[in-house]
Amino acid sequence: MRLSNVLIVATLISTPFSSTQQAQLTKNITIEQFAQKFATTTDRIRQLNHLVKTPLYFKENQTIKLPSEHILMKPKDQSLAQFLTQQKIDFHKIKKYNPFPFQNDSQYIAVSEKGMAHLELPSIFQLFPPQSLPYLLTKRVNSQTLHNASIKNAYTPGQCTAYIYEQRVKRHLPISRNWGHAKFWLFHAQQEGYTISKYPRVNAILVSQQGTYGHVAIVEACDQNKIHISEMNWKGQGIISHRVIPYSDDYQYIY
Structure with a gap:
């Protein structure tokens, strides 16, 4: 199932390769979809958020803590350059994990090989100029x-x-x-x-x-x-x- 319509606002709360980030949902999403999107497991999400039971889904406006070792979320109002500078991430270090062009809106960024495997594939319209389509x-x-x-x-x-x-x-x-x-x-x-x-x-x-x-x-x-x-x-x-x-x-x- 494609999750391109599920917008998430995420904020890192420590260094990206060693800790966690927070994501505020703008739509309802199942925990399985959420785990798949961030290259993690439902059990890991439950543990990070100190949940007694694994919920079926998370609700709109809910803020969730997530691991940040595989996928990061760049805020919509930040450029890629600003985000990488703020988080002290070397662009050349992560370029190999993100083979497709970055967009300036909300963006999932892979920081590991596992994260790259979970990236949503862009449409052909994002990869090539309109005149070539x-x-x-x-x-x-x-x-x-x-x-x-x-x-x-x-x-x-x-x-x-x-x-x-x-x-x-x-x-x-x-x-x-x-x-x-x-x-x-x-x-x-x-x-x-x-x-x-x-x-x-x-x-x-x-x-x-x-x-x-x-x-x-x-x-x-x-x-x-x-x-x-x-x-x-x-x-x-x-x-x-x-x-x-x-x-x-x-x-x-x-x-």
């Missing part, structure tokens, strides 16, 4: 045409993206060959109508925002608490390998 929209790849396996893999040979492209074609679940680096796949997949989920399933693409370019793998199997994946370039360029990893909020999946 007609061209971009008409150039969007129709996934049905990718059932033709003869279409050349445009991703760099030996990289994780090239391997996943080939795997999805073989499994009759083709994707575009123009999504770029792995860290941008979630955005492009969303724009082309693919389902984005935090839950794994067989044949889904696991997306990690870790590293400069991100990483993708394909889900081979799932059990109660482990995910079996195959991937390329985890152990070296061009090397296909397999891993069993635990469930984690650090990953998202493209169906």
Whole structure:
């Protein structure tokens, strides 16, 4: 569920990487949505706010204490430069966690890899100037045409993206060959109508925002608490390998 209409006014009450921040709600929101938005858990929110029981939702105008190690909220009336200066945050230090353009209105800012995975993906209208949109929209790849396996893999040979492209074609679940680096796949997949989920399933693409370019793998199997994946370039360029990893909020999946 998108939370772009839930406006939150937040104030840091200590250093951003080690303590907490306060958020004043302007609309009702469930605690699950709130936890997802700030890359935390409902139990952590309950503990920070000294609640005996975990509520189903928080009400408008309620002020909530939140952890600040993954996601920060910049006040609407502050520019990004003012906010970073006030909180003594190095812009270059967090730039890698925020691959999309900052806006000057209320803004969620990731300060960790986990936080980056929880950022709401911007719309295409925020990323490109208006004059370029007609061209971009008409150039969007129709996934049905990718059932033709003869279409050349445009991703760099030996990289994780090239391997996943080939795997999805073989499994009759083709994707575009123009999504770029792995860290941008979630955005492009969303724009082309693919389902984005935090839950794994067989044949889904696991997306990690870790590293400069991100990483993708394909889900081979799932059990109660482990995910079996195959991937390329985890152990070296061009090397296909397999891993069993635990469930984690650090990953998202493209169906």
